[in-house]
Amino acid sequence: MALQKKTIRLLILEDSQNEAERLVSLFRNAGQATRVHRLTSSDDLAEALKQTWDLLINAPHSENLDPSEVIGAIRRQAKDIPVIQLTAGNDAEAITEALMLGAQDALPQGEDEWLILVANRELANLEERRARRSAEVALREAEKRCQLLLDSSVDAIAYVHDGMHIYANRAYLEMFGYEDVEDLEGMPMIDLIGATDQSAFKTFLKNYQTLEGNAELACSGIRADGESLKTRMHFSPAAYDGEPCIQVVIRAENDSAELQKLREISSQDPVTGLLNRNAFLEVMDAAVERAVNAGQSASLAYIRVDRFAALQAEIGLADSDQLLGQLASLLRAHFSAGTQLARFADDVFTALQPGVTPQQAEPELRKLLAKVEGHLLDIGGRTVQTTFSIGVAGLDEKTAKAQDAIERAHRCADELGDGNALKLYNPADELAAAASRGNIVAMLQQALEKNSFRLLFQPIISLRGDSFEHYEVLLRLLDPQARKCRRPSSSAPPTMQGWRPRSTAG
Template sequence: MALDKKTIRLLILEDSQNEAERLVSLFRNAGRATRVHRVTSAEDLEASLGQIWDLLITAPSSAALDPTQAVSAIRRHAKDIPVIRLIEGNDSDAITEALALGAQDAVPQGEDERLVLIADRELANLEERRARRAAEVALREAEKRCQLLLDSSVDAIAYVHDGMHIYANRTYLELFGYDDVEELEGMPMIDLIASCDQVNFKEFLKNYQHQEGSAELVCGGVRADGGNFKARMHFSPAAYDGEPCIQVVIRTESDSAGLEEKLREISSQDLVTGLYNRNRFLEMLEPAVERAVNAGQEASLAYIRIDRFAGLQAELGLADADLLLSDLAQLLRARFGAQQPLARFADDVFTALLPGSPTAGAEGELRALLKQAEAHLFDIGGRTVQLTLSIGLAGLDEKTARAQDVIDRAHRCADEAGDGNALKRYDPADELAAAANRGSVVAMVRQALERNGFRLLFQPIISLRGDTYEHYEVLLRLLNPQGEEVPPTEFLAAAKEAGLAAKIDRWVLLNSIKLLAEHRTKGHNTRLFIHLSSASVQDPGLLPWLSVALKAARLPSDSLVLQLSEPDAIAYLKQAKVLAQGLEELHCKLAISQFGCALNPFSTLKHLNAGFVKVDGSYTQDLGRPENQEALKTLLASLHSQAILTIVPFVESASVLATLWQAGVNYIQGHYLQGPSQSMDYDFSPDE
């Protein structure tokens, strides 16, 4: 493999110099060229993270630096460095804990062959991630170049879908005498064809829809002012924004006449300040992102905003405000070198790209700029003007795949710095918090997963038939940054859309298992019902992981009941059947919730060996009506005939208890008995 020929850049957190050298020898004996650095302190690690590393191996413990803090430092610096934790003994609990704290894997000390194999896997995964990021950058660059070629082409080019314009370049607009592409969007192309040729054009386009390859048509074109011209149109199949369409290229004798004029119009300079304009700066930023991703050449972006510029502009007037901008541009030009591109990015914003400068190094230079700008007296129209700046600073590093991400981060930092001669540096750790504060539910979910920020509640499920088990259903809650509960339907839907549902399920399982293990040590014979999402139903790795987690917690398998909703069980019946069989082998119980709403609910049970069924809440609504009681009794009787234990939820009053008892219900659940609580504290002892 090509990977084997590359030098591994290895960090080792190990107090013993001899053990660190033994680990290095292990990799070298396996044929791996290795460049290594032994971490001796938190400061040493911080300094080392300025370079590129491929792998961190940590001892079970270290007096120099706690391994968990090392993982946190890597995250804080937004470094893509896989971590392998060495642990003492083959302790499943310790392995689970190491994985939960962010390590990619954990290996018992002394299992050298296994360590090398896991390292090989993580290094291969790292290469894949780096290649993917490089490919994303290259793809965006290719798409951008294609778009630029279209926009700047001397040929008139348009894309047409179902006879309607969806894109037209500047040459095409000029050819037909339009000023803006929005004037053509949604306009039928036939409206630009001379009336005498419209029948032929319509017939041609109708036939071309069913052809492959290119075709050509000569017909008359009509300009916006009514003028006519002869055009040779070339048609070819294409795709635009992922949609199939037809590319139309029009060439006329006058195509080359305006080329020199067009080139003169293309400018990269801001007219007021003489600096680069926004478009040119963005063009220069893209290669810098590519160098950061592919070559590890870090850079920094400074987003420099004039404080209270609107007030200054109103006070000075537009002309003098432009003079102020020009003078400030001169001050900035003197501060930044020729190799540090500087642009006027917006009305009151300048941007500077600082190649080779990590944000920590650039911060000092920019703080000096703040002092210089504050102390400078601008002479504008015979009067003295003073101003201050707010600067947002963001880095370009190996994990930066999009230039727009850097700009957005620096922009947000400038906004958060306020209007007070201040600088704020982007910290990746603040990203989720900032997004959560802006109301992003997905960000709140990610933050809760990283920081154990979810809340588990427990609602008792009460036996009407003398069961000795103490049953609780586990419910998940999420608080927003303001401390208010986010509706579960809202955050679970957002998590599913973002691909986080399976991670949430594992978080709930892991934390429920820990709490249950502690609770059962107090003499409670407790069983938990835990809901699984459709993502976990489809996850083949769930059962092996669950088996390890139960063994690590020393819990019997029948202390958990995994619960699927009827809609998910039907939609993924094949996967649910595999899951049910696996749970049976583990001696875990399966429950189906929201049961009874499908056209033929019992056909699902033929494939799934469910120990419990929780009927849908709609069956408990308005149980005072005889027909509703009869529907519930009929459903329950069919379930009981199959020896399935039944649960009726949403019991909100005592009036329904007699009906449920007569119907033979096994378990009931609802606020009348007890609402969800953070403690498993319900008194299950029978009334005397």
């Protein structure tokens, strides 16, 4: 459930003012801020539909306006307003008729808890649809900008599907000596490869789908005039006009050894030789894309060196670099060749294991904990021993951003105060974790879900002999561990834990 809620704009078709107010009270008692309009006529409906609404609840019958007319008006205007039709009883025929008219759901009148559950579901679906439409607009704008960048890029870029060109920019045409992109459309890319390298190119392209992320191939190219040129091709998965394809970036291979060395240096941490933070974030982005689009799960381990600041103060900066280098070597020896290792921060390593879930990675990581704990490091002529704290999070089809997985693993590692331990991220603990970090909204949400609020009534005696009974109403939040009411000090101002509204009863 989302931690933040916005005001719901609610339409109600109900002749009874009292019944309409009762429905509104249901939503407000469920924690939903609500703005309501009660429909009274066809003109009122037409005026109301000029605005944006989140939900419509129809009574079984109305003398002012037929429910089917309301649903029909919404469909004619193509308004995205979820409709919940109430029925006089649990009548299967009436429910089926309402669904056929276009209502999102139908249920018997008076089933209040059922109504709130259905309303919450439809509101969540509405938010998803709105978010998707916004994302589609943003995507179209991004595609326009990308197309402009492609057309004006100084790099030779082409998109290839099943080995055939479907797009090539101006730099690509100039590199291979073609005048117009139509000369390349439908041409197999292998026709631009030198005869001696065509076999290797075929094998590479055939196996590319099984490779992880980006890949490179050095080969010779053939221009339209028959002239040969040495090239280095960079392949990466992409989509063009909504179709999956391969993006190929080609650069002339001049001083290739120096350029290759420069590329390696720019992506490596100089102390450990592992990937640096920026390079690892690119690897994570590619892993998230594979998880979402191809269902290829992965496991991220956030490995923090325990008490690194104290060790650094003890052995000095130079020797602490030596310590990190030896730990990096230990990690290389422990993990398989397919694992992407990086130095993510001063005292943090990260390991991305493709094709495994956190539960599957746990035994290997626990072996790593035991190995490091029993390993003696020779640093500058002295023996040093350290341990790891490891937080683990998974990448799956629900992972929207790489940063989300990194933050989850980071939080798990931070919760291991004593060190030399491992913790797997559990989605069910997310709300509790946010509440424990002091997130006020999360604390309130958790209290509402666990029924942790208590109302205390304290009598107030009138000194003037008033015949009415007066009470002070105190709202208290139960302590999650002791299950006792948290009481603020008498001098403290009203807070979330001690809100003090005045109430009287006669």
